Amino acid sequence: MADQHAAAEPAEWWRDAVIYQVYPRSFADGDGDGIGDLTGVRDRLPYLADLGVNALWFSPWYASPQADAGYDVADYRRIDPAFGTLEQAEALIAEAHALGLKIIVDVVPNHVSDRHAWFQEALAAGPGAEARDLFWFRAGRGPHGALPPNDWQSVFGGPAWTRTRNRDGAPGEWYLHLFAPEQPDLNWNNAKVREEHESVLRFWFDRGADGVRIDSATMPAKDPALPDFGPDASPAPHPYIDRDEVHEIYRAWRALADSYPRPRALIGEVWLADPKRFAHYLRPDEMHSAFNFDYLNCPWDAAALRRVIDATLAAHASVGAPATWVLSNHDVTRHVTRYGRADTSFGLSLRQHKAPTDLELGTRRARAALLLDLALPGCVYLYQGEELGLWEVEDIPDALRQDPIFHRTGGTDIGRDGCRVPLPWSGDAPPFGFSPAGASAPPWLPQPRQWAAYTAQAQDGRPGSMLTFYREALRLRRGEAGLRGADFRWLPEGSPGVLGFTRGDGFSCLANLSGAPVPLPAGADVVLASDPGVGPGVDELPADTTAWLRQR
Structure with a gap:
């Protein structure tokens, strides 16, 4: 059952896939209780297939007290009742496969729930x-x-x-508990911990999951001496981050994943500054890919992005792994907001709460960033709602905030609720189709009324809308032979603040991050531009705009 759907699919589909993150609590509410669920996701699988993504990554949907939005897992073999049932999850996987969509589930090896x-x-x-x-x-x-x-x-x-x-x-x-008190850390020196997690992987792989995303992948191994690690401590080795022993875990997982007729993918959440240490997780007998946080953290600056792109491609080439590119996820400020600020980088500390934001500028840059991402060699991750142009919701009342970061810092860090607000699907007022008519409860976090113009329904088929733009970009990426494989060459440096590179024969990407228009190259046709006004007869690329070009 699990392998029939992909007989004709590339064995290493993860190398250049576009993977869409589904945050179940905020995607779509099928039963009207104000919380997203599997029924809501199943109803909108055609929307996701039409968007043009290749795979869906689900944040944890397991039984959990929800002290940290499901990352406190009480039972990996049950679906949380707020989301549905195991039978519904199995049906969702089968329905997604029928539409050509792969499924990735989340695994959290560092800890479990205190209710486990x-x-x-x-x-x-x-x-x-x-x-x-x-x-x-x-x-x-x-x-x-x-x-x-x-x-x-x-x-x-x-x-x-x-x-x-x-x-x-x-x-x-x-x-x-390196996270919340409700999330006790596991002792991976105990063989029972290792055996249980391998059993969990088999449980979901046998039900058709095509891969797992590994949360906080650098943290499960601990120094058994539990030494102090204050400001005067030696910088290496760290007592609980990126210890050499952690690789034993993932080598065992890789052997298990490779034991299936259609090998499953292992994808790591690896926050590391050292590119050599990062690449260790992607050796041929460990993970298949890992999130590229250096790219996500990078400011909207051509020189900085070029350095990160070069370092990323070099690190991955050293171990034969595909690079990944990501702009937003459930833990970070949405990039429409980040790119509209004076400081466009992302830092986990304090999140620049209520810093002045130009959403029009942020949206323009977000469109340009998408085309840049999709043109780079490797795999791209999208976070639900970015295809609608959604921004970070920063005015959530304190009484409604649920992120433990907000509560454990006394509100000095507002946490991650602002990027987790339920999606707007239709209508001109909350809940914007997130919940069905006659719902018994409002969405679990309040939606801005301004989202009326940003619903999927309002943008569907509208020329120039963010949703239309995403669909067109993903369609063209699928059909462009030059955007497959590892071929990548920088064009000779031209105007300051401009990134240009070629992929394959005759296809190129030009991203103008400067503050002024730059000439488009002679003899090239615009395939797609992030600014809808760039097309035939236009000989300049405006500021904060990316174009895909084909040489005549």
Whole structure:
């Protein structure tokens, strides 16, 4: 069942695929409770196929208390009731395959939910129990163990340790959580942890999943000594990021993925500054690809982008892996907003909350960035709603914010809710078709009323709309032979602030990131431009515009 749909598909489809991230809670609500679900996704699979993407990546849809939007997994073999059932997930995979869409599911190896059966057993068993060796339980420091075992800090703010209570109510051991307290870290030195995750991979691969996206892929392996890592600590090796031991995990996963008649893909969330260390995850016996965060973080600047593109292609070529290009996801400020700011780079700290934003400029640059992405060799990731031109929603009332980052930092970091607002599908007022008529609850996060002009229905078939532009760009990319494979050559440098390169015979891409128009090359026809006004008879490329060209 799982392999029949792709008999004619390229075995290494991930090398140049366009992969669309579905954040289930915010995609489409089929039952009217204000939360997106699998019914909503299934109803809109034709929309996704028509958009022209090759695969869908689903953020976690598993049973979870939702302390961190599903990244606190309680049971990988059940679908969260808010989203649907396992049977619905299996039906969705089959329906997607029938439309030619691959399916990628999320796996979170660093931690599980504190409601996971293992952690509940460990709490009940008490100090010294075998069940506690699946996690990182330790006695505290200082008088009566009142201080955490070390100085590690949570990614979400505050200490990375929480103290338990013994059965008699007395303070007990501490447990490690590099994210929220509801997300205890697993001990990957325990063979049972390794065996369970391989079983989970088989569970979803056997149900037709074409690959897995690996969350926080650099973090599962820990220094068993749990040393302090304060500002004066040695920079390497890090006690819990990018340790050499982590590669043993992914070599085992790769062997499992390759054991299927149609090999499954492993895709890593790898945040690393060192390109050589990054490439280690993409060696031929490890992951197939990994997210390119250097590119996502890069400002809208030609010289900076060229450096990142060169470094990306070189790092991936060294291990024979395909590069990836991504502008937005569920963790970062939407790029229409970022590109409309004076500082167009992205930083995880504070997210430039309420910095002045020119959305018209940001949208213009976002269109140009899409054509640049799609012309580069490798795989492209899209985040749901970017094809509609959606921006970051920054005026969500504090009482409605749900991201643990917001709560654990006391609101100094507003968190990621602004990029997770439910999508607008139709109509002129919230919920904009996200929920069906007569829904029992509003969308779980409020939608801006200005999105009335940005619904999929309002943009469908409208010349020049963002949705029409995405569909056309993806259609042309599929049909352009020069955009397949690894061929890539920079054109001779011309005007400052302009990036130009060729792909294949006669096809080129020109991106003008400068503040002024530049001449289009003589003897070239415009295949597609991010500015709808660029076409026959036009001899200049406006500022913040990208064009695909074909030499006559």
